[in-house]
Amino acid sequence: MSLSHIMKPRAVAVVGASTRPHTIGNDILKRLLEYGFCDPVYPVNPKGGTIEGLTVYERVADLPDGVDLAIVVVNSSFVLSVVDDCHAKGIKGLVVISAGFKETGPEGAALEATLAEKVRGYGMRLVGPNCLGVVNTHPAVRLDGCFAESLPERGHIGFVSQSGALGGGILNILRDLNLGFAQFVSIGNQADVDAEDALEYWENEEDVTQILLYMESIRDPKNFRKLASRISKKKPVLALKAGRSAAGASAASSHTGSLAGADRAADALLKQSGVIREKTLRDLFSSAKVFATSPIPKGDRVAIVTNSGGPGIMATDAVSEYGMRMAELSDETKAHLRSFLPAAASVKNPVDMIASAPIEHYKATVEAVLADPGVDMVMVIYLPFLGLKDTDVAQALCDIKRAHPEKPIVGVFMTKSEFFSGLADSEPEMPFYMYAEEAAEALERLNRQRLWVEKPAGVEPAFEVDRAAARKLFAKAKAEGRAELTTRESIDVLAAYGIRTCGAGFAKSEEEAVAIANRIGYPVVMKMTSKTTSHKTDVGGVRVNIGSETALRVEYRDLMMRLEKLGLLDGLEGVLIQEMVKGTRELVCGIATDPQYGPMMMFGLGGVFVETLKDVTFRLAPLTDIDASEMVRSVKAFKLLEGARGTTPAQIDKVEETLLRLSQLVTDFPFVDELDINPLMISEKTGEPIAVDGRMKMRLDEVRLD
Template sequence: PKKVAIIGASRDPKSLAYQTFKSMIESGFEGAFFPVNPNADYVLGYKSYKSVLEIEDNIDLAVITTPSRIVPFVLEECGKKGIRAVIIITAGFKEIGEEGEILEEKIKEIGKKYNIRIVGPNCLGVINTSQNVRLNTFFATPMPQRGKVSFVSQSGAICVSLLDHAREKGIGFSKILSIGNKVDVDEIDALSYFKDDPETEIILLYIEGILRGEEFFKIARETTKKKPVIVLKVGRTPEGARAVSSHTGAIAGIDEIYEALFKKAGILRVYSLEEMLVKVLALISQPLPKGNRVAIITNAGGTGIIATDECIKRGLRLAKIDRKTYEKLKEKVPPYASLGNPFDLIGDADAERYEWVMKNLLKDKNVDAVISMMVPQKMIDMEEVAKRMAKYAKNNKKPLIPAFLGEKSVLKPVEILKRENVPFYTFPEDAINAVSGLYEYSELKKGIKEEKEIIFKVEKEKAKEILDNSFKNEDGFLLPQDSLKILEFYGFKAVEWEYAENEKDVYKI
């Protein structure tokens, strides 16, 4: 967009509307802003308008921050003004119950009436770090550093949290989209865009529920052929599903179905924000391994054991190195070190020893990936070790994952790795998980093949009639007899059954 209206712009620094506009100004946006506030002449130094209809210029995007009850009226004015893109930051719609659901239905109707694409409501909006745009409508977080990752989330708070953690790990973003209640624009629209976006190389999704499952599968499958898609799907438990409903009003769905859907579409699934960052950090800069054979380098036996257990747990294998590699390693590794994988180089291992082992293991045809870990040592120049790790992590055809296992003691070597844009971890488990993510995605990518579509004879109209008319119980599920009928309409063989309304009917049957 080149011209943006902020409807509901406030002069109160404590208000969401004020902070939203302030973020937009501070983002470095080179276009024009048009605040709309009927009670102000100026907002944050910009001339204010009583209505969007008073603005003489054509507006590309409107950001609405007014109270929810007047959003339909404001959106109607946007439609009359000819605005075709709107972000509704305001909350208070279907996530609060019946009253909010009615309001949300109104804005959906207005959007269709005027052909307006709507992001939200109940969202933070968008961040675009592209040099020719630079726009941030998030009131809760500053502009992130520019990078290759794009993120789509139903939760604005999850966006803020992930961005904060990512900032510390040196992960940059191309675009972030907070879709909230997704009355119009959803994760399918986002994937369709990011699939062909040259500034996006990795896509992250935080999902609470998917309404258009078949369309999602189709676009996700097309996308994962080009670039990795990592998803965090929440609401996996019945309790979590209820929490989802009260958050954005979404229906969480049955988790086993999502699990199968993601796998078949080639999507890499994670189960926490931490795991998402662990895997994206490796995918940003490391090549995909050809197999699951891992070599583990350490300077302490215990960390090697932890890494070994984690390797096996995650479906990786310890590489059996070639005899020639073993002999080569012995040339510069002392006899009291262990060269059995994990390769325990002992506490006095310096940068020269680490480099010698890394270089030769990466050359070994039996090794698909290398994890190089170091426990802090006062008598060793850890910064020099970090430089050698960065050298091989940046210039190799196989992944090399560095890990400095500590916190305060490893700040300087970690800063070197961050500056060199290579992955870094501070726990053995995370380093292994990073390799696991690379391997899993490489396998998912191999498995995405064009399959012949299987056609089932389905009586859709009969099934639809039941869904439209059937009485739903208090838990929101179909009655058993209706569920069985639908299964039969979709070609599933069910056990022979009859329905009894009372005890007498049971005896008759």
């Protein structure tokens, strides 16, 4: 059921309305009236009487028909019976402001669970409890059902806040920044309506042109991903997700696991969903400001027009640091600029009109630069100069912007704050910033949205794999009560899923080892495989570059002696004899499971560098081909794959395929908890990625193999 009964109600009842000033029951009612709600407002209170000139209904049952929404501000102990009454009266929407639920402990949580169940049973929708309320500024609605400090500012942002107090603070700041919003939902404890519901509701609301989320957690990551990745193609979705550093100590034992903190998962989810993640409120507002008034550009080429060299340099620095290009102005544009700018001016990008530039130069220069087909976005810098007023320049830019709505223009006005507070009183037409870096950052957001919208959706390829073989290997470990697969089993699972592993055989004796090595050909690698020891290297269980049968025999005996000394002979299954893959480029890929977000894929630079350099990237499974391609290209080590300094270029499509096959593996067997291929070696001979070593762990209690 959609949220329209809540966001666009015909009539609203305030249950718990109060005559006492500075109570929420009084504030809410007053704000509804003050903001001029377009339909009737009915106060409900057992005491009866009148509030703010309105007759108070003693019971919900007494209300006239046609009420869509009840805003509930009674003590938490009365909320359940109010819900019953509302249902009986045919009211479909509830906003429960009252606190005293989950946030207070187990008892409150039980009450909240009952509330949620009741609401679902009645087919109603509920915002809250323990929330700040809802707002819809549409002129045909004008619903301010919220006890924030100030009246809402009209605009086109949809804003969901998971924190009540912060939500209120943000509403204040939005107003201050002249950033109006269309609808606001404070989701509070999210007993029913959550951020995803709001997202989905706003998907087709024309009044909402961008969506802002303040989140501390994501309730249903899978659903969020599905919705957000669709909706963000239609309108920008910006999110501030708090709790970055709170990842906490991970008990995971694999590389992938230990590198994958909780925030990695949230970050991957937002990235894959096309949500623009902002790290600070300042950034959130700065981005909202540019999306509020700017079209999405056609490309990433920025032209800068300035009346001072210094800020021009700083702006150029910022544009390049934000990964955009400085536009190359055409010869025609340059010649035209040269025709009216003074000799000391620079007509190359950044165009420096010099300090004395009059307003005519601003107009003509910005017009010329906008008209250049090599320019996608324009940044205009103004520094105060004798006789040239900031507001006049701003007005001129807004006029130009109105005539050229197709290219984004942003202003950098290094002027007094009165200029900016003055903007708050007028309809926003284009964004103005105090500093060049803020403007560049804003343009980067436009460009990022462009890249996301242009990006194809991608597919999840289904490879032919030997699922049965993998199932059998898992089943065996499960039967033996082992969460961890042996090296040999791990590699066999990988091979069953079509991942190229190195030529190998398993030997239980010296003679078997020699026979396998003679078959594969020297040099070979010998690795112990054990049910009790997982980090083989630490106990000397890996011997490389064994060049002959004699050498193999020496190494084999030495290993056995050593294991005996360490008391590790018992768990020993035997040794793997593998082809020695020659290569210098060691990658890592794997799977880690986030308790909330589910399986996550990792890719990056492997070997001894994994944990020191952390040149790795994460995406949530399942991966699309686009995800895999992006992953491979987003680590610095990608340059190594391309073949630096005379090395063989890696078969990059095969590397992507490896990731996609792993994704398929964990989708088929969701109980795979951790998986490491380290190293995934790039063969110097063929450029092929080869899984040289593998480790795998299951969540035993979740293993279902029917």
